[in-house]
Amino acid sequence: MLTDLTITAAAGALRRGDFTARELTQAHVDAVAALNPRLNAFITVTSERALEQAEAADAALAAGEAGVLAGIPLAIKDLFCTAGVRTTAGSRILEHFVPPYESSVTANLLRDGAVFLGKANLDEFAMGSSNMTSAFGRVENPWKRVGDAEAMLVPGGSSGGSAAAVAARLVMGATGTDTGGSIRQPAAFCGLAGIKPTYGRCSRWGVVAFASSLDQPGPFARTVGDCALLLGSMAGFDAKDSTSVDLAVPDFAAACRRGVAGLRIGVPREYRADAMPEAMERLWRQGLQWLRDAGAAIVDVSLPHTKYGLATYYIVAPAEASSNLARYDGVRFGRREDGHDLTELYERTRAAGFGAEVQRRIMIGTYVLSAGYYDAYYLRAQKVRALILRDFTEAFGQVDALLTPTAPTAAFAQGEKMDDPIAMYLNDVFTVPASMAGVPAMSVPGGLDAQGLPLGLQVIGRPYDEETVFAVSQVIEDAAGFSAMPAIRAGVAA
Amino acid sequence: MSYTIEGATGIWEIVCGLEVHAQVISRSKLFSGAATDFGSAPNTQVSFVDAAFPGMLPVLNEECVAQAVRTGLGLNAQINLTSRFDRKNYFYADLPSGYQISQFAHPIVGRGEVEIELADGSTRQIGVTRLHLEQDAGKSLHDQDPARSFIDFNRCGVALMEIVSEPDIRTPEEAGAYLRKLRTVLRYLGTCDGNMDEGSMRADVNVSVRHAGEAFRTRCEVKNVNSIRFVMLAIEAEARRQVEVWESGGEVVQETRLFDPARQATRSMRSKEDAHDYRYFPDPDLLPLVLDQGWVEGLRAGLPELPDAKRARFVRDYKLPAYDAGVLVAEQSTADFFETVARGRDARLAANWITGDFFAALNRTGRTIETSPVPAGDLGALLDLLGDGTINGRIAKEVFEAMVETGAAPGEIVERRGLRQVTDTGAIDAAVDAVLAANPDKLAEYRGGKDKLFGFFVGQVMKAMEGKGNPGLVNEALRGRLAS
Numbered sequence: 001m002l003t004d005l006t007i008t009a010a011a012g013a014l015r016r017g018d019f020t021a022r023e024l025t026q027a028h029v030d031a032v033a034a035l036n037p038r039l040n041a042f043i044t045v046t047s048e049r050a051l052e053q054a055e056a057a058d059a060a061l062a063a064g065e066a067g068v069l070a071g072i073p074l075a076i077k078d079l080f081c082t083a084g085v086r087t088t089a090g091s092r093i094l095e096h097f098v099p100p101y102e103s104s105v106t107a108n109l110l111r112d113g114a115v116f117l118g119k120a121n122l123d124e125f126a127m128g129s130s131n132m133t134s135a136f137g138r139v140e141n142p143w144k145r146v147g148d149a150e151a152m153l154v155p156g157g158s159s160g161g162s163a164a165a166v167a168a169r170l171v172m173g174a175t176g177t178d179t180g181g182s183i184r185q186p187a188a189f190c191g192l193a194g195i196k197p198t199y200g201r202c203s204r205w206g207v208v209a210f211a212s213s214l215d216q217p218g219p220f221a222r223t224v225g226d227c228a229l230l231l232g233s234m235a236g237f238d239a240k241d242s243t244s245v246d247l248a249v250p251d252f253a254a255a256c257r258r259g260v261a262g263l264r265i266g267v268p269r270e271y272r273a274d275a276m277p278e279a280m281e282r283l284w285r286q287g288l289q290w291l292r293d294a295g296a297a298i299v300d301v302s303l304p305h306t307k308y309g310l311a312t313y314y315i316v317a318p319a320e321a322s323s324n325l326a327r328y329d330g331v332r333f334g335r336r337e338d339g340h341d342l343t344e345l346y347e348r349t350r351a352a353g354f355g356a357e358v359q360r361r362i363m364i365g366t367y368v369l370s371a372g373y374y375d376a377y378y379l380r381a382q383k384v385r386a387l388i389l390r391d392f393t394e395a396f397g398q399v400d401a402l403l404t405p406t407a408p409t410a411a412f413a414q415g416e417k418m419d420d421p422i423a424m425y426l427n428d429v430f431t432v433p434a435s436m437a438g439v440p441a442m443s444v445p446g447g448l449d450a451q452g453l454p455l456g457l458q459v460i461g462r463p464y465d466e467e468t469v470f471a472v473s474q475v476i477e478d479a480a481g482f483s484a485m486p487a488i489r490a491g492v493a494a
Numbered sequence: 495m496s497y498t499i500e501g502a503t504g505i506w507e508i509v510c511g512l513e514v515h516a517q518v519i520s521r522s523k524l525f526s527g528a529a530t531d532f533g534s535a536p537n538t539q540v541s542f543v544d545a546a547f548p549g550m551l552p553v554l555n556e557e558c559v560a561q562a563v564r565t566g567l568g569l570n571a572q573i574n575l576t577s578r579f580d581r582k583n584y585f586y587a588d589l590p591s592g593y594q595i596s597q598f599a600h601p602i603v604g605r606g607e608v609e610i611e612l613a614d615g616s617t618r619q620i621g622v623t624r625l626h627l628e629q630d631a632g633k634s635l636h637d638q639d640p641a642r643s644f645i646d647f648n649r650c651g652v653a654l655m656e657i658v659s660e661p662d663i664r665t666p667e668e669a670g671a672y673l674r675k676l677r678t679v680l681r682y683l684g685t686c687d688g689n690m691d692e693g694s695m696r697a698d699v700n701v702s703v704r705h706a707g708e709a710f711r712t713r714c715e716v717k718n719v720n721s722i723r724f725v726m727l728a729i730e731a732e733a734r735r736q737v738e739v740w741e742s743g744g745e746v747v748q749e750t751r752l753f754d755p756a757r758q759a760t761r762s763m764r765s766k767e768d769a770h771d772y773r774y775f776p777d778p779d780l781l782p783l784v785l786d787q788g789w790v791e792g793l794r795a796g797l798p799e800l801p802d803a804k805r806a807r808f809v810r811d812y813k814l815p816a817y818d819a820g821v822l823v824a825e826q827s828t829a830d831f832f833e834t835v836a837r838g839r840d841a842r843l844a845a846n847w848i849t850g851d852f853f854a855a856l857n858r859t860g861r862t863i864e865t866s867p868v869p870a871g872d873l874g875a876l877l878d879l880l881g882d883g884t885i886n887g888r889i890a891k892e893v894f895e896a897m898v899e900t901g902a903a904p905g906e907i908v909e910r911r912g913l914r915q916v917t918d919t920g921a922i923d924a925a926v927d928a929v930l931a932a933n934p935d936k937l938a939e940y941r942g943g944k945d946k947l948f949g950f951f952v953g954q955v956m957k958a959m960e961g962k963g964n965p966g967l968v969n970e971a972l973r974g975r976l977a978s
Contacts, residue, residue, distance in 0.1 A: 081549045097548070099548065204549075206550075243779065243781065322773075323583050326585065326593060327548070333545075366773065369583070369775055374774075
C-alpha cells in the first residue's frame with residue numbers, strides 16, 4: 001500500500017515515476033477521510049490544498065526541479081502558523097484564527113516540496129501529555145491492547161494528533177514541538193521515531209509559544225531515516241528567531257549510517273525508577289545489548305540532579321507560559337467576550353477561551369514569578385536548571401550519548417491519570433531533563449509490552465550533535481526490527 | 495541657589511529625582527522592522543511582532559543599541575558590555591503582548607553624570623543612576639467615541655531610553671536645568687529629538703521633602719509630566735502638599751500621582767497597595783546583549799563635540815563670556831550658525847548680533863534657526879560691510895531688518911537702497927555748514943559753554959545725510975568747525 005511506504009522509499013519511487021505525487025496524496029487523503037472521524041488526529045483537514053500541492057510537486061518532479069520532500073504528505077501540528085490556514089493551538093481562544101504568515105519551519109518544508117494534509121490535534125497550547133486537554137476533542141491512539149478493542153488509549157502529548165496520524169498511516173511524517181517531551185513521549189506511545197533537536201536548531205518563528213526557553217520543533221516519522229530527512233528540511237538558522245543557532249545543517253541521513261562502533265554509551269543510574277514496569281526494564285537492557293553488539297561500550301554515568309528535573313520544569317515552563325499567553329486578551333485577534341470594561345473583557349475572554357489545564361499553568365506561572373516568591377521558585381529553578389545542564393556536560397565528558405527509556409509506561413487509557421495532574425506530569429520524568437538542558441534527544445521504538453503496546457527508548461546526545469543521536473537510534477531500529485503495526489491504520493479498519 | 499519651603503515646624507528641603515523616557519531616533523522599532531515616523535495615520539506602522547501575533551519573536555535592532563551607547567557615552571556613563579532584557583508583565587489594551595520588554599536587572603548603561611548651570615552662574619553635578627532600553631506602548635484613544643476606546647499601535651515597540659537620575663535635585667530650577675541640559679545632550683548626539691510636546695521626551699518626577707540633615711522621607715512619583723515648566727510646577731506643588739501632610743501630623747504614603755496643570759496640584763493615581771506586581775523575569779526570546787569594547791570605542795570616536803566641550807572652546811578660542819557661550823551652544827544648530835558667522839570675523843561682534851538682533855528677529859517672525867530668513871553667510875556678509883566701513887552701525891540695523899523682511903543679501907540691499915556710508919569730506923563739510931547755518935541760536939549756546947549740544951549737531955548732520963555719514967568723519971568735521 002502506498003500509505004505503508006517510508007518517506008525515503010516514496011521519494012525514490014516518485015523520482016522513478018512508479019506513481020505520482022497526486023496518487024500518493026490521494027491515498028492519504030482517502031485514509032484521512034476514512035479514519036480521522038474516529039481518531040480525531042486532525043483539527044483542520046486541507047485535502048484540496050494538499051492535492052494542489054501534490055500537483056505542483058508532480059510538475060517539479062517532471063521538470064527535474066523537485067525538492068527533497070516533493071510530494072510527501074505530512075501533518076502539521078496545529079501550533080505552527082500556516083498562512084491562510086486556521087491555526088488553533090488546540091484552544092477555543094484561537095478557534096477562528098487564520099494567520100497571514102507561515103512559520104519558518106513549515107516554510108522550509110514547503111520550500112522542499114512537502115504536501116500538508118492538515119493541522120494536527122494537540123493538547124491546548126501544547127500543555128499536556130495525553131492530548132486530553134485539546135479544545136477540539138481527544139485523539140485516539142491507533143494502537144490497541146491485545147484482546148481489548150474497547151479501551152481507548154491516549155496517543156501521548158502534546159503532539160498527540162501528529163503521532164496518531166503518522167502511526168495510522170494518514171500521513172508519512174509530521175511536525176511536532178517538544179517542550180518537556182511532547183515529541184518523544186507520543187512517539188513512544190505510538191510506535192514512532194521522533195526527535196527533539198538541540199534547542200536553537202529549528203526556528204521557533206511562527207510557532208505559537210508555550211515556554212520559549214524550552215520549545216523546540218522536530219519531526220515524527222515511522223523510521224529514524226525518515227526523521228533525518230524531515231529534520232534536514234526543518235532545521236536551519238533563522239534571523240527572525242534570536243535563539244536560533246547559526247550552524248550549518250549536517251547531512252542527518254548520512255549520519256544514520258555511521259554505526260556505533262567505538263562509541264561510549266552512558267546509562268544514567270538515576271533513571272532507574274522504582275515503579276518501572278518489567279517490560280520497560282527488559283527493553284532498556286536489551287537496547288544496551290544491541291548497542292554493545294554493534295561495537296559500543298556501555299558506561300554507567302550519573303546525572304545527580306535528575307530528581308529535580310520535573311519540579312524545576314513545572315516552575316520554568318508555567319512561568320514563561322503565563323507571560324507568553326498574556327497576548328490572548330480578546331483585543332486584537334482571536335476570541336473576544338465583551339465586558340463592561342477592559343478588565344471584564346479580559347476576564348470573560350480568558351475564562352471562556354482557556355481550558356482548565358491552561359488556566360492552572362497560567363496561575364502556577366503567575367504565582368512563581370510574583371514578588372516575594374520569585375527567589376524561592378523561579379530563581380531557584382533557574383539555578384537547578386544550570387545544575388541539570390552541568391550534569392549532562394559532565395556526563396558527555398565520558399560518553400558520546402545516553403540511552404534511557406522515553407516514558408515510564410506504554411500508552412495509558414483515556415480517563416486514567418486524569419484526576420491527578422501530578423500523576424500525569426510524571427509521564428515526562430525521563431524526557432524533561434534533556435529539555436531543561438537543551439540537548440537533542442530522540443525516541444525510537446524498541447519493542448512491545450505484554451499488552452502489545454509499543455515502548456520507546458530515548459537516545460540523548462551532546463548539544464548540536466544530532467548526528468550521533470541518529471547513528472545510535474538507527475542501530476537500535478535495525479536491531480529491534482520493529483515491524484508491529486497499530487490495529488487502526490489505513491486500509492485495515494475504520 | 496537654595497530653595498526651601500518654610501513650614502510651621504521649620505525649613506523643608508526638596509529631594510527630587512527624575513526618570514526621563516527619551517524616544518530613540520531610529521528608522522525602525524526596538525524589536526521589529528516597522529517604521530517609527532511620528533504623526534502617521536493610526537495603525538499604519540505596525541508589524542505582527544508589534545501587535546504580538548502568535549508565534550512572533552523580537553529581534554533586537556542594532557541601531558537602537560548604538561543610540562543607547564552613544565547616549566551613555568555622552569553622559570560620561572559606564573557602558574555595561576553585558577546587559578539583559580527582561581519582561582515587565584501587566585495587562586493593558588495598548589500593550590499587545592501583555593509585557594513590556596525592558597532592562598530591569600542589568601541595564602546597558604550604568605552610572606554617569608550631567609553638569610547643570612544655574613541662573614546665578616553656579617554649576618552642579620547631577621548623578622545619573624542608569625540608562626536602559628525598553629519598548630514604548632501604543633496609545634489608547636478614549637475620545638473618539640462615547641462608548642468605545644480605540645488603540646493606535648504606531649508607537650508600540652518604538653525604542654525608549656529610560657534615564658534615571660540620582661535623587662540629587664534640590665530645587666525646581668535644578669530640575670528644569672537638568673532636563674534642558676539632558677535634552678541638549680540628546681539632540682547633539684542625535685539620539686532623541688527631545689520634543690516634549692510630541693511626547694518623544696517624557697518625565698516621571700520623584701519627590702520627597704525633609705528637614706535639612708535628615709534621612710530621606712517617603713517619596714511620591716508624579717507620572718508623565720510633559721513639559722519642563724510643568725515638571726518645575728509639579729515639583730513645587732507636590733512638595734508643598736507633602737509639607738502640609740507632614741505638618742498636619744499625617745504621613746506621606748508612597749504612591750503614584752498625576753499633575754493637573756490647570757489646578758497646579760497633584761492627585762493620587764494609584765497607591766502602593768494597588769501597584770502592579772510586574773513579575774519581571776529574563777525574556778527567554780532574547781539572548782543576553784554582549785557588546786564588543788572595540789564597537790563601543792568606534793561609537794565613542796564618532797561622537798560629535800558635546801555642549802560642555804563646545805562651550806569651553808568658545809570661551810577659549812573666541813574669547814566669549816561664559817554666559818554668551820552657554821546660550822550659543824544650547825542648540826547645536828545655533829552653535830554651528832555662530833561658528834559660520836564668526837569664522838575670520840570679530841567673534842564677539844558675531845555673538846552679540848546673533849544673541850541680539852538675530853534671535854529677536856526669529857522670535858518676532860516665529861522662525862527657527864533652520865528656517866531663518868537670514869542665512870549665516872548673509873549675516874557674515876553684513877558684518878563684513880560693517881567692518882570695512884561700507885555701512886555704519888546704524889545703517890547695519892536697517893539693512894538687517896530688510897534682510898529679515900526680503901531674504902535678500904546685505905550687499906544687494908545696500909546698493910539698491912543707496913545705503914553706502916558717505917566718506918566724502920566735501921559732502922560732509924557741506925552738510926555741517928548747512929546745519930550750523932540753520933541753527934544760529936544753538937551755535938551761540940554751544941559757544942557759550944553748552945557742550946552737550948555737540949550731540950545735537952551730530953544728529954542733525956546725520957539726519958541731513960539720511961544716516962549714511964561716516965560717524966567718525968562727521969564728528970571730526972563738526973569738531974573742526976565748532977572750534978574755529
